[in-house]
Amino acid sequence: MAVKHVGVALLGLGVVGGGTYRILKSKREMIRQNDNVDIEVVAVLDRNEARIKELGIDGGIVAKDIDEIVNNPDIQIVAEFFGGVEPARTFLLKALYAGKSIVTANKEMFSKCWQELEKAAEQGGGGLYFEASCVGGVPVIRTLTDSMQANTITSLKGIVNGTTNYILSRMSDEGVDYDTCLKEAQRLGYAEANPSADVDGFDAMYKNSILSSLAYRRRIPIENISREGIADVNVKDIAYGKELGYTLKLLAISKLKDGKLEARVHPAFLPNSHPLSSVKGSFNALFISGDNVDDVMLYGRGAGALPTGSAIVSDIVFCAGKDTHRRFPFENEQVQTDIEKDFSSVYYVRFDVKEEDGTLGKVAGVLNKNKVGVKTVLQKSADTLIIITNEVKESVMRKALCEAEQLSGVERVAALIRVEE
Ligand code: HSE
Numbered sequence: 001m002a003v004k005h006v007g008v009a010l011l012g013l014g015v016v017g018g019g020t021y022r023i024l025k026s027k028r029e030m031i032r033q034n035d036n037v038d039i040e041v042v043a044v045l046d047r048n049e050a051r052i053k054e055l056g057i058d059g060g061i062v063a064k065d066i067d068e069i070v071n072n073p074d075i076q077i078v079a080e081f082f083g084g085v086e087p088a089r090t091f092l093l094k095a096l097y098a099g100k101s102i103v104t105a106n107k108e109m110f111s112k113c114w115q116e117l118e119k120a121a122e123q124g125g126g127g128l129y130f131e132a133s134c135v136g137g138v139p140v141i142r143t144l145t146d147s148m149q150a151n152t153i154t155s156l157k158g159i160v161n162g163t164t165n166y167i168l169s170r171m172s173d174e175g176v177d178y179d180t181c182l183k184e185a186q187r188l189g190y191a192e193a194n195p196s197a198d199v200d201g202f203d204a205m206y207k208n209s210i211l212s213s214l215a216y217r218r219r220i221p222i223e224n225i226s227r228e229g230i231a232d233v234n235v236k237d238i239a240y241g242k243e244l245g246y247t248l249k250l251l252a253i254s255k256l257k258d259g260k261l262e263a264r265v266h267p268a269f270l271p272n273s274h275p276l277s278s279v280k281g282s283f284n285a286l287f288i289s290g291d292n293v294d295d296v297m298l299y300g301r302g303a304g305a306l307p308t309g310s311a312i313v314s315d316i317v318f319c320a321g322k323d324t325h326r327r328f329p330f331e332n333e334q335v336q337t338d339i340e341k342d343f344s345s346v347y348y349v350r351f352d353v354k355e356e357d358g359t360l361g362k363v364a365g366v367l368n369k370n371k372v373g374v375k376t377v378l379q380k381s382a383d384t385l386i387i388i389t390n391e392v393k394e395s396v397m398r399k400a401l402c403e404a405e406q407l408s409g410v411e412r413v414a415a416l417i418r419v420e421e
Contacts, residue, residue, distance in 0.1 A: 103319065162282035246269035347388070
């Protein structure tokens with residue numbers, strides 16, 4: 001069979017763009033032999049001359065603008081590495097309308113613009129490939145689209161942000177403070193340009209939107225995902241959680257319960273025995289539960305030039321082998337997402353209390369009155385009371401805590417952390 005020649009353009013040669021260029025160069029012959037496609041980088045778009053030189057790119061393939069790429073008939077696939085919504089969105093829409101396929105790692109742009117990209121792809125006939133947008137080098141997208149067809153997915157739980165997992169792991173295992181961990185994550189190239197995207201949970205929310213939309217075959221817009229980050233996590237709670245047998249993680253969660261979906265991103269305690277608890281540092285993992293397959297966990301590097309470049313190159317090869325492309329029709333309709341905002345959870349609550357007799361009894365009374373069951377009580381010191389509840393609706397929990405804060409012996413609710421069991 002004749003080798004298929006495919007021309008690729010790379011938009012942006014930063015960390016992941018540069019990693020992708022290097023992989024495409026070093027593996028070109030291997031891919032040609034194994035997959036029968038010859039992938040050639042025909043154009044790059046980046047103004048950074050030093051970077052172009054550093055990567056050893058021939059100046060003759062540096063495009064002056066996106067139109068030169070869009071109008072080049074030798075380019076079939078456009079891979080984008082800019083990050084952020086613009087100009088990535090505009091450039092990729094142009095490429096799709098011109099009939100090219102796109103490959104992207106850009107979770108923010110993809111989660112926000114999926115519908116219009118889908119429309120442009122349908123019109124132009126190209127495909128959308130976004131394996132690298134979620135969980136770096138770990139093949140989570142293709143697992144959900146191509147290996148789970150026999151299942152109704154019932155839940156996803158994931159550590160999908162390397163920066164926050166790196167920070168929480170080091171705070172927990174080595175007692176390093178939050179600011180030092182964040183600076184180190186930036187230095188190692190895990191963090192987004194604006195680290196708020198990581199620590200405030202935006203990045204995990206974008207990824208949750210993409211993964212959950214694929215898992216449940218309906219659109220889960222980011223507006224329907226409740227989000228909390230790790231900026232307020234107190235090292236004391238990580239330590240108290242440890243004593244209770246829990247590990248703190250920033251989780252992206254979605255669940256299908258009685259036909260209703262819940263989707264959220266927040267710090268959560270997991271029992272130490274849960275496989276996600278052992279995922280450390282910049283590693284990520286996605287724990288998928290389906291009605292037939294039961295539990296599947298995918299684990300690997302969630303960030304970094306080469307792991308993410310690996311996912312990009314796999315998409316390029318996968319796309320190159322296709323004459324027709326997968327469509328995501330749920331994106332083309334106004335699908336009603338039946339989202340449950342008032343979800344149920346087990347809670348860890350830390351109260352700052354006054355040194356008064358009878359406070360524990362009064363707190364227990366308020367919880368009992370609100371039908372919040374108590375599983376564990378830990379009186380850490382005269383002024384610190386920790387309670388683990390039974391599963392309860394978020395609205396009920398918050399109402400009970402408002403009432404508890406009115407008690408004379410209670411200073412404040414100092415921490416409220418969900419527990420995923
Ligand atoms: N900032 C992201 C992370 C990069 O830390 O996971 C990979 O998407």
